[in-house]
Amino acid sequence: MTPQDHSNDSNxxxxxxxxxxxxxxxxxxxxxxxATFLMAKAGAQVIKIEPIHGEPTRLRAKVSGGASLPMAMLNVNKKGITLNLKTEQGKALFKELVRHADVVVENFAPGVMDRLGIGWDVLHEINPRLIYGTGTGFGITGPDKGNLAMDVTIQASSGIMSVTGTPDGPPLRSGASVVDFLSGVHLYAGIVTALFERTRTGKGRLVEVSMQETAYPTLASNLGLVYRQQGKPSGRVGNRHGGLALAPYNVYEAADGHIAVVCATEHHWQNILKAMGREDLKDDPLLSTNKARVENIQNTDDFVESWTRTLSRDKLFALSKAFSIPAAPVRTLDEVMSDPHMHERGALEWFDDRDLGRIVLPTTPIRIHGAEQVPTVSSPLLGEHNQEIYGKWLGLSDEKLQSLREQEVI
Known part of the structure; x- marks a missing residue:
């Protein structure tokens, strides 16, 4: 019997x-x-395979309870099994799963799967329709392919860190794991693109995504500054526009916190003057054009902050909406987790996790209108679905499963 024969009715x-x-x-x-979270939330049947002692994110729970939240966030709606791929029996079981799969996804260092004897070439022979997705730091070819990579190291090597921070401070990593998730979205997109192609060709594909390569386009504004300075190091600009091409464009002090304000057009600047009640300055030579404001950027920022400092975040945000100014208060994570807008749209939901209790989880940000949403199911316990996948799907007996456990294969 195939996995499709036993798949969850909801999928x-x-x-x-x-x-x-x-x-x-x-x-x-x-x-x-x-990437596989997005697939699960689009209705795919995702079988998450972990080493018999668990993947690294699961092991972080030993540090503190909250450290397990990423595991709960990213692995909902997946079946969880354990498998020791360093054993011959483990490899054989894996190949049997692949025989009936549409997609295999991994983000090991390049060469790991080949050394195990279960790389793309082998799996493509077993299942010619298979889409094989691999996410790496630097790609599966090239002189840097063997470099180990994590989000922070890619932020460093990609140049992101060099432009993050204040002009007189050290390079900083982004507070969020931007490259991990950015490359995860690209990995999802590549796999789904290959699945679409397969509907026409019937053939599988090897799909790869490099973390470093997904990061480069995010530096568009900063790269513009590099070209403008004819290759001289651009340095860090704090919260100002990465290419120093717009002003005001910064995070300003408010009476009770901070607010981000951006002027992308002259119309926005005129609206700021209206909100300030300072339309008398519309022809001021230091402020009347974006070019003038950029050339006198410290003066521009001081002027804007002399206004924002007198008002609360809520008042400033209300004025920004009333006068059509791109602006937003700098919110805490607690505030974001309770955001009424995101909860009303279903982007966030309260969920009773069996380990963490009542928590806020994100749903997929991809909205396919008219498609039925996939109700959230807790991330699996370690090996929770071994019996279902190996027993029901692959037809292994209870005695065989017990033997595999004793041999530390599953």
Missing amino acids: EIADRPLAGVVVVDLTQVYQGPY
């Missing part, structure tokens, strides 16, 4: 975009699990 509803797609998920930490 067989035709109006879920990836209904009927079986994904074998070897990914860990953030990048790969986010």
Whole structure:
């Protein structure tokens, strides 16, 4: 019997975009699990394979309870099994799963799967329709392919860190794991693109995504500054526009916190003057054009902050909406987790997790209108679905499963 024969009924509803797609998920930490999270939330049947002692994100729970939240966030709606791929029996079981799968996803270092004897070439022979997705730091070819990578090291090597921070301070990492999730989205997009192509060709594909390569386009504004300075180091500009091409464009002090304000057009600047009640300055030579404001950027920022400092975040945000000014208060994570707008849209939901209790979880940000949403199911316990996948799907007996456990294969 195939996995499709035993798939969860909730994933067989035709109006879920990836209904009927079986994904074998070897990914860990953030990048790969986010890609397969998006697949699960689109209706795919995702089988998460972990080492018998668990993947790194699960092991972080030993540090503190809250450290397990990423595991709960990124692995909902997945079946969880354990498998020791360093054993011959483990490899054989994996190949049997692949025989009936549509997608395999992994984010190991390049060469790991080949050294195990279960790389793309082997799996493509077993299942010519297989889409094989791999996420790496620097790609599977090139002189840097063997470099180990994590989000922070890619922020360093990609140049992101060099432009993050204040002009007189050290390079800083982004507070969020931006490259992990950015590359995870690209990995999802590449796999789904290959699945679409397969509907026409019937053939599988090897799909790869490099974290460093996904990061480069995010530096568009900063690269513009590099070209403008004819290759001289651009340095860090704090919260100002990365290319120093717009002003005001900064985070300003408010009476009770901070607010981000951006002027992308002259119309926005005129609206700021109206909100300030300072339309008398519309022809001021230091402020009347974006070019003038950029050339006198410290004066511009001081002028704007002399106004924002007198008002609360809420008052400033209300004025920004009333006068059509791109602005937003700098909010805490607690504030964001309770955001009424995100909860009303279903982007965030309260969920009773069996380990963490009542928590806020994100749903997929991809909205396919008219498609039925996939109700959230807790991330699996370690090996929770071994019996279901190996027993029901692959037809192994209870005696065989017990033997595999004793041999530390599953």
